Amino acid sequence: MSNNRMRTDVILIGAGIMSATLGTLLKELAPDWEITVFERLADAGDESSNEWNNAGTGHAALCELNYTVEKPDGSIDISKAIKINEQFNVSLQFWSYLVKSKLIDHPQDFIMPLPHMSLVQGEKNVAFLKKRFEALASNPLFEGMEFSDDPKKLQEWVPLIMKDRTLNEPIAATRIESGTDVNFGALTRMLFDHLKRKHVDIRYKHHVDDMKRTSDGSWELKVRNLDSGTVERHVAKFVFIGAGGGSLHLLQKSGIPEGKGIGGFPVSGIFMVCNNPDVVEQHHAKVYGKAKVGAPPMSVPHLDTRFIDNKKSLLFGPFAGFSPKFLKNGSMLDLITSVKPHNLLTMLAAGVKNMSLTNYLIQQVMLSKEQRMEELREFVPSARSEDWDLIVAGQRVQVIKDTEAGGKGTLQFGTEVVSAADGSIAALLGASPGASTAVHVMLEVITRCFPERMTEWEPKIKEMIPSYGVPLMKNPGLLREIHASAARTLGLSEGMPLPMA
Numbered sequence: 001m002s003n004n005r006m007r008t009d010v011i012l013i014g015a016g017i018m019s020a021t022l023g024t025l026l027k028e029l030a031p032d033w034e035i036t037v038f039e040r041l042a043d044a045g046d047e048s049s050n051e052w053n054n055a056g057t058g059h060a061a062l063c064e065l066n067y068t069v070e071k072p073d074g075s076i077d078i079s080k081a082i083k084i085n086e087q088f089n090v091s092l093q094f095w096s097y098l099v100k101s102k103l104i105d106h107p108q109d110f111i112m113p114l115p116h117m118s119l120v121q122g123e124k125n126v127a128f129l130k131k132r133f134e135a136l137a138s139n140p141l142f143e144g145m146e147f148s149d150d151p152k153k154l155q156e157w158v159p160l161i162m163k164d165r166t167l168n169e170p171i172a173a174t175r176i177e178s179g180t181d182v183n184f185g186a187l188t189r190m191l192f193d194h195l196k197r198k199h200v201d202i203r204y205k206h207h208v209d210d211m212k213r214t215s216d217g218s219w220e221l222k223v224r225n226l227d228s229g230t231v232e233r234h235v236a237k238f239v240f241i242g243a244g245g246g247s248l249h250l251l252q253k254s255g256i257p258e259g260k261g262i263g264g265f266p267v268s269g270i271f272m273v274c275n276n277p278d279v280v281e282q283h284h285a286k287v288y289g290k291a292k293v294g295a296p297p298m299s300v301p302h303l304d305t306r307f308i309d310n311k312k313s314l315l316f317g318p319f320a321g322f323s324p325k326f327l328k329n330g331s332m333l334d335l336i337t338s339v340k341p342h343n344l345l346t347m348l349a350a351g352v353k354n355m356s357l358t359n360y361l362i363q364q365v366m367l368s369k370e371q372r373m374e375e376l377r378e379f380v381p382s383a384r385s386e387d388w389d390l391i392v393a394g395q396r397v398q399v400i401k402d403t404e405a406g407g408k409g410t411l412q413f414g415t416e417v418v419s420a421a422d423g424s425i426a427a428l429l430g431a432s433p434g435a436s437t438a439v440h441v442m443l444e445v446i447t448r449c450f451p452e453r454m455t456e457w458e459p460k461i462k463e464m465i466p467s468y469g470v471p472l473m474k475n476p477g478l479l480r481e482i483h484a485s486a487a488r489t490l491g492l493s494e495g496m497p498l499p500m501a
Contacts, residue, residue, distance in 0.1 A: 008201070008326055009219060013208050013250060014243035015039035017184050017435045018428050024098070027198050029446070029457045030462060035195070036234060038206040040246075042330075045188030045326055047243040048124060049435060051308050053096070055271075055318070058180030059433035060088035062142065063116035063288040071222040076128075076135040084433055085141045086472055087440035090465055091207075093474070093482055095187075096489040097464045104192050110187040112307045113492040114361040115285040116179030117157065119171070119379075121179040125290060126172040133174050140476035145176040160282040164381040173364055178483070179286060180492065181307050184435045186455050191407055210271040211253055219254075238449060241427035245298040245397040246325030248338055249259030253425040256420045263343040263350065263400035265411060266326050266335060267361070269318035269393035272376055280314040287379065292360075303379045315396065316376050318393060320364040326397050343400075349401045349409025352489045357411070386500035396431035414439055423449035439465070 010026060010477045012019040013103050015037055023035055041047065048054060061067040068081050070159035097284055098104045120129045132146040148154060148174035155162045158173055165171075179293065196202055203223075210222040210233070219239045224231050241250045245266060251259040288302040306313040326334035339347055351358075369390065399412040416435050419426035426445045443461070447454060462468045472479040487493035 003013060005043045005233045005235050006036075007235045008036045010035045010493045011219070013035045013221075013239065013241045014023060014047075014246065014324060015041070015044040015188070015192060015202065015204070016242055016244055017045065017188045017191075017438050018242035018442065019240065020044065020049075020188045020195070021094075021438040022242065022445060023066055023195050023200060024103075024191050025094075025442055025464075027195065028202070029453070029460055031198075034201070036201040036236070037192075037195075037203065038208055038221075039202070039204050040207045040226065043203050044192040044202075045185040046205075047329065048396070049184045049188045051185035051306075052202040052391060053328065054184060054296075055304060055315070056181050056306050056308075057116075057286055057302075057304070057436070058088060058091075058111070058182045060116075060179070062145070062176045062179050063286060063302075064300065065118055065120075065129075065288060065290055066447060068135070070124045070131070071127055071428065074131070076132050078132075078135050078139070081136065082139065082141060082473055084437065087433070089141075089467065089479070090443070091436060091439040092486045092490070093465045093467060096486045098191075098194075099213045101307055103200070104190045107490040108377065109310070109489050109491070110183045110190060112181045112343065113177070113182045114179050114307075114441070115157075115175055115177050117173050117285050117287045118174045119161065119173045119289055120157070121169055121171045121289050122245045123170050126170045129172050129174060139473055140479050141473050143172055143175065143472065144178060145496055147174050148172065158283065158285060158287060160286065160380055160382075161278070163282075166381070168454055173287075175180065175285070178492075181305065183308060208250060208408035211250070212255075217422065217424060232281050237424065239425045240466055241425070243327075243437060245330060245334070245395050247398060249334070250328065250410050251429070252338070252340060254420075254423060254425055254427075258418050258420060259427070260342040261346055261402060262418065262431070263347040263409075264326065264335075264338055264356075264359065264397040265350065266323060266397050268320050268321035268323050268328075268395050270372075271315045271317035271319075271391050271393050272388045273391050274316075275389055279387055280312055283314055289379070291306070297449040301379065303355055313410075315386070317371055319367065319375075320361055322361045322365055323390070323395065328392075328395050330395065331384055335336075335363060341412060346400055346402055346409045349402075349407075350411055351409070353409055354411055388414065388461075388480045390447060397429070398431060399429045417441060417448065419442055419445070419448045423451065441498065444467075 061084040069077050071077050100105050131247050136142040137145050193242050205226040207224045210219050214220050218235050218237050221234045239246045248264045284303045284305050291300045304315045324335035373385050399416050402408045403410045415430040426449055
């Protein structure tokens with residue numbers, strides 16, 4: 001090991017969308033700060049952020065039914081939908097700022113306009129969808145949403161889904177044109193190209209083996225070069241752990257009390273991708289259904305138009321799978337080595353509580369391709385097995401912790417920031433809506449970890465994100481202004497010219 005300790009201001013662990021976003025924000029707020037990035041793979045955005053490892057939905061709660069729940073009195077709780085929509089609007093504003101400032105080019109390479117739809121069958125589900133539509137449609141954030149239970153209208157919206165369909169029960173859908181398909185892999189690579197031009201030190205094929213506090217409160221990381229095997233020590237005042245499924249192990253190595261008692265449960269995803277261009281051309285939307293009983297929220301079935309490598313694709317899924325790995329490129333020992341004395345009881349309690357999830361995962365793993373095709377045919381009745389292939393998507397580690405509401409061993413579905421009391425280190429855990437809300441989440445990291453800087457930085461933050469600190473649902477004028485600006489800058493309106501590179 002080298003005896004030299006290399007010092008920097010900020011270390012980012014993991015070259016995914018979260019580190020890319022945080023690094024870009026910090027370079028705008030504190031351009032003189034030195035930043036070093038460590039990534040164990042050979043390139044940026046190759047794990048969870050990769051375009052084939054996630055659904056590419058710009059999550060704004062426009063179509064995801066699990067963000068709106070029916071309360072015991074029959075009313076629909078839209079609070080989570082409002083929260084996620086507001087957070088996605090923060091991302092849109094930041095991306096627009098980057099393009100307008102010429103920090104990144106060609107927005108059409110990472111974001112495309114695409115209608116978002118919810119589709120349900122059965123009398124009870126149709127009644128739920130109509131109530132959901134009525135609760136959302138009057139809110140400025142969901143302006144333009146349409147509802148229909150008329151098969152002729154649905155034929156116009158989703159011809160592939162309605163083709164050869166036997167209508168023996170009610171069917172209904174909502175549709176909103178302001179949805180997006182986002183290629184988070186492409187965006188991640190664009191942001192790291194920008195950071196490289198800003199002289200950020202990005203080290204691929206480098207693995208963080210360990211970390212510890214130094215006497216002055218900084219963090220010393222033991223980093224191994226995976227090509228040469230050499231080990232170096234790097235010291236920084238602030239460390240961000242944005243390593244996807246690998247974040248939990250690194251958080252545990254930090255030893256901070258805020259990381260105690262937290263466990264993780266990995267769930268993998270499998271998608272079906274259409275290999276027939278004629279079929280791909282018959283569908284143009286992201287269409288979300290309802291999760292089956294016992295299924296985790298991230299397993300809501302959906303039929304998605306995707307734009308990857310400037311080519312239109314069609315995916316269906318996800319089917320849940322199980323692997324003890326915390327990363328697609330991880331170790332089979334990841335799950336067992338994450339169990340520590342401080343989270344053992346929490347993990348055991350979660351196992352007892354989630355037997356239905358365990359059974360569901362076992363059933364999903366055992367599915368044959370033809371059984372998966374039968375699930376696809378609930379969306380596309382005319383689907384032929386030879387037109388569809390299976391692809392394995394990324395690993396997602398769901399957070400397990402003790403909560404007041406859920407008690408011991410509660411499985412959390414969402415994204416969570418864990419930070420030290422002194423703000424010297426922060427880690428991002430969890431999954432969806434993840435990447436879609438990356439800018440909001442990284443602003444939360446900055447607020448928590450650099451509170452003494454916020455007064456100084458606020459004007460710049462408001463330049464990048466005009467709605468910063470303002471609830472958009474209560475300011476429809478600002479919301480429309482932001483949407484119009486994003487549409488022009490990012491090319492999100494039909495017939496509107498894309499910005500010049």
